[in-house]
Amino acid sequence: MPRARDDKFAERRAQLGEAALQTLATLGYARTSLREIAQNSVFSHGVLHYYFSDKVDLIVCSVRQYKARCVTRYDRVTADAASYGEMMDGFLLALGDTLRNEAHMHRLWYDLRAQALFEDAFRADVTAIDKSLENMVVRVLTRFSELAGVPMPLAPSVLYALFDGLFQQYLLRHLSGDEQAVDALRNDARAAIDSLFGITAPAG
Template sequence: MGSAVAERLEGRAVDKVAQRRSELAAATLKTLSELGYARTSLREIAANSEFSHGVLHYYFRDKVDLITHCVREYKAQCVTRYDQVVARSSSAAELAAGFLDKLAETLVQDAAMHRLWYDLRGQSMFEESFRADVAEIDLSLERMIWRVLSRYAELAGVPLDLTPPTAYAVFDGLFLQALLRQLAGDPDAARDLRTAVAAVISRLVPAA
């Protein structure tokens, strides 16, 4: 009985730490997305948030730990958004429309966060400490794109003749180009992204 109680208490403590890390990450995302990796330190984040440097350092080993945690949580939320579109779509046209809506929406509303992700991914070529986390996040995004595309093909009743990494590379490249335009103030970036992605989907699944 004593062992069971101790395990429950230990589990609650772990849950509280995870919750606190998530709260701190959410509170510092704005600073991170505005400054980027190179210009961000735990002290800088503390100066732009309600939390002290000591609190941040208690829950995160360093800025690498904090930044990867922030991006991981944000990207997990992104994946969930698209999974919801897949789950509730009953036709290929409905799925395509929902997917395009979410892409355009997140491009406009979350541009700073996507910029942080691409910054982190670029830094992983130089910072070995980033590589495992970046690879894991990248894989989750690749799988998300594949779930969308394979379900689209299934609803359209046609085969899909390409690999998940290829599909991800195509859509990621289109999104990155659109993000660069969006950050530069191009008002047509989201519209052109929708057009480009729709064209690619129609070529990948031509009979739809």
């Protein structure tokens, strides 16, 4: 059945994309080719070339899957929080753990997004991934807004730019060996959120 074949093909692409993530995150866009990925995995170059038209296709597939998981991580924090303080603790814990444990994956995302400035082939997918991340940030801050009893202070695009820029700044510091980067990110994120909602002391 055509539908079954299509589903199996998509499932196999997803498996290969997942398997390639670590190599992609280590090498980055410029140093990655399908052959290089094959040499660093259990899959042959022929298999990768069958399921992906080129490295752009594979990189986008891999990053899409990784970022989709990131989104659900913060959605769980939003769903579980019953107070502003709980929300803050859960969000900052997840944020810091993401920077500490998955820095190379996020480095790949920023590499891909920078390449979209030059490569037309990336732009539609990068725009879609970026929008999903903006929506995630807005969901998180909407929950803060509800728990603080304060309206959202800025447009979604501005809020996203604020927190994306903050994360990217500390990602660079962390990758450069700054042992204080994780704690500094958490402190600055807390200060930014409290400032947005006019919180001057921890809320219960």
